[in-house]
Amino acid sequence: MTAPYLELRGVGQSFGKYTAVAGIDLSVTRGEFVTLIGHSGCGKSTLLNLIAGLGKPTAGSIELDGKPISGPGADRGMVFQNHSLLPWLSVYANVYEAVDAVFPGRRPQEKQVKRDRVERLLRVVGLWEHRDKRPGELSGGMRQRTAVARAFAIVPRVLLLDEPFGALDALTRTSLQDELINLWSFDQATETVLMVTHDIDEAIYLSDRIVVMTNGPRATVREVVQVPLARPRERHAMLHTAAYADLKEHLLELLAERAVVGAA
Amino acid sequence: MSIVTDTTRSRERIVIPGLRGLRSGALALGSGAVSLAGAAAILGVLWAIAAWQSELPGPISTMGTFWRLLRDPFYDNGPNDKGIGLQLLASLQRVFTGFALSALVAIPLGVLLGSNRIVRRFFDPVVQVLKPVSPLAWFPIGLVVLQSQPNAAVFVVFICSLWPTVINTAAGVSSIPESHKNVARVFQFNAWKYLTRIVLPHSLPYIITGLRLSMGVAWLVIVAAEMLSGSAGVGFYVWDSYNASNFEAVLSAILFIGIIGLALDRLFAGAGSLFSYPEVA
Numbered sequence: 001m002t003a004p005y006l007e008l009r010g011v012g013q014s015f016g017k018y019t020a021v022a023g024i025d026l027s028v029t030r031g032e033f034v035t036l037i038g039h040s041g042c043g044k045s046t047l048l049n050l051i052a053g054l055g056k057p058t059a060g061s062i063e064l065d066g067k068p069i070s071g072p073g074a075d076r077g078m079v080f081q082n083h084s085l086l087p088w089l090s091v092y093a094n095v096y097e098a099v100d101a102v103f104p105g106r107r108p109q110e111k112q113v114k115r116d117r118v119e120r121l122l123r124v125v126g127l128w129e130h131r132d133k134r135p136g137e138l139s140g141g142m143r144q145r146t147a148v149a150r151a152f153a154i155v156p157r158v159l160l161l162d163e164p165f166g167a168l169d170a171l172t173r174t175s176l177q178d179e180l181i182n183l184w185s186f187d188q189a190t191e192t193v194l195m196v197t198h199d200i201d202e203a204i205y206l207s208d209r210i211v212v213m214t215n216g217p218r219a220t221v222r223e224v225v226q227v228p229l230a231r232p233r234e235r236h237a238m239l240h241t242a243a244y245a246d247l248k249e250h251l252l253e254l255l256a257e258r259a260v261v262g263a264a
Numbered sequence: 265m266s267i268v269t270d271t272t273r274s275r276e277r278i279v280i281p282g283l284r285g286l287r288s289g290a291l292a293l294g295s296g297a298v299s300l301a302g303a304a305a306i307l308g309v310l311w312a313i314a315a316w317q318s319e320l321p322g323p324i325s326t327m328g329t330f331w332r333l334l335r336d337p338f339y340d341n342g343p344n345d346k347g348i349g350l351q352l353l354a355s356l357q358r359v360f361t362g363f364a365l366s367a368l369v370a371i372p373l374g375v376l377l378g379s380n381r382i383v384r385r386f387f388d389p390v391v392q393v394l395k396p397v398s399p400l401a402w403f404p405i406g407l408v409v410l411q412s413q414p415n416a417a418v419f420v421v422f423i424c425s426l427w428p429t430v431i432n433t434a435a436g437v438s439s440i441p442e443s444h445k446n447v448a449r450v451f452q453f454n455a456w457k458y459l460t461r462i463v464l465p466h467s468l469p470y471i472i473t474g475l476r477l478s479m480g481v482a483w484l485v486i487v488a489a490e491m492l493s494g495s496a497g498v499g500f501y502v503w504d505s506y507n508a509s510n511f512e513a514v515l516s517a518i519l520f521i522g523i524i525g526l527a528l529d530r531l532f533a534g535a536g537s538l539f540s541y542p543e544v545a
Contacts, residue, residue, distance in 0.1 A: 052450055053449075054446055054449060054450070071449075072449045072450045072452065073452070074451075074452050076450070077450070078446075078450045080443060080446065080447070082443055084443040084444070084446065084447050086444065086447065086461065086462065086465070088465040088466075089461070089465075097451075097453075097457065097461055098447075098451040100457075101451050101452050101453045101454065101457055102451060102452050104454070150451075154451060
């Protein structure tokens with residue numbers, strides 16, 4: 001058993017009188033893919049923002065690799081819910097500016113390394129041909145691919161994804177899920193992934209463990225479920241296994257119960 | 265009263281729905297030339313009636329003077345007799361000097377006001393008090409400080425064209441979406457990158473709107489300032505022609521002022537349309 005890499009102890013976040021999340025305990029080991037699942041408004045995104053360092057928890061502590069998180073850092077890359085690309089920059093510039101901000105080296109050699117990295121990632125997500133387009137000229141799937149490439153481009157240790165594919169159609173979503181898994185297994189530096197979703201199939205297909213949240217306010221961890229499916233996973237074969245069916249049923253039950261739990 | 269709410273009003277002021285409707289209606293009729301000819305005809309009739317009822321010269325004698333001025337705009341017969349082109353150039357030079365200086369101050373000041381709530385709270389009353397002051401009231405201040413009448417006119421242009429750019433820039437900077445700010449934080453943008461990759465590109469359309477309004481104000485103000493400053497410029501020309509009872513020249517000058525003002529406004533409107541990015545949801 002490896003030591004926890006990301007450790008949340010009694011984390012809570014209140015906005016004035018409103019408590020979004022409370023008493024969150026969670027340990028994530030290095031190299032794990034963990035999904036946070038729950039109904040909308042249950043504070044999943046709040047929790048992810050706290051780990052990203054975009055907010056400070058009002059209770060408890062968050063430690064990454066033994067050090068408390070005090071703000072955003074280049075060790076954590078993030079894909080936002082609304083892709084958050086800068087509309088005046090091309091696909092290439094959106095990714096390059098992030099890399100350049102994190103690795104500010106000015107020497108030609110260093111710049112070449114950055115350019116190579118951007119090119120490689122844009123090729124992996126199939127956007128190299130579209131590198132000069134602005135986000136406004138792209139489809140929703142291409143925008144989110146750019147955002148994923150940008151997050152990987154800064155070589156983060158932890159990747160945070162906030163409902164990254166929520167706004168996409170089912171076909172685009174499945175292909176992006178596969179690309180995400182490819183990038184994750186292919187990129188040795190980025191080992192640990194935390195993803196927020198409300199899609200049960202997505203959670204099962206992608207993660208090692210699924211954290212089911214109770215409903216807000218005062219949302220907390222309802223249960224942490226192991227996904228007993230070996231990698232690499234094959235989407236269609238997976239759908240017909242008993243393990244998958246049991247897991248999905250269990251998750252659905254947990255999510256259906258949450259109203260009762262929330263009221264208690 | 266915050267700077268920001270005030271701006272939305274001043275931005276709305278330039279988009280006059282009536283004018284839009286009028287323009288599209290005219291386009292539906294046929295061409296811009298048709299509507300221009302129609303407008304000229306209506307203006308000419310009203311003008312003729314006004315001239316008949318007063319001592320004002322009529323449209324025909326004025327057009328004669330207008331053509332004469334237009335045929336030889338750059339003659340120079342000493343300080344009190346220069347062509348209209350030279351007068352307009354003198355005014356334009358002052359306007360651009362005052363306007364450029366004011367943009368150099370207004371854009372950084374607007375960025376500062378827009379990005380810092382405390383600075384904004386401190387400066388907002390100052391802006392609110394100084395903004396409604398008449399251009400002519402600034403003239404003596406310019407005289408006292410600069411000890412020169414032409415420079416005082418530039419000073420008046422400078423002061424009066426500050427506010428629209430300050431206010432619009434501040435509105436642009438303070439409206440940067442939270443998502444862009446989060447990108448800058450997560451991806452560790454330093455201050456320079458944040459300014460050049462997020463603040464300025466996002467605010468550019470606002471800044472150009474501000475500059476366009478400022479240029480309009482500057483062109484309004486220069487005529488009044490030059491009436492006080494004398495020496496040269498289209499404002500001086502209007503006042504000088506009035507004193508010489510040459511009302512045809514006064515009316516012609518008004519036409520020139522209007523046409524140049526329109527051209528300046530179109531110039532900035534064109535620049536504005538170059539820098540609009542579709543905001544992606």
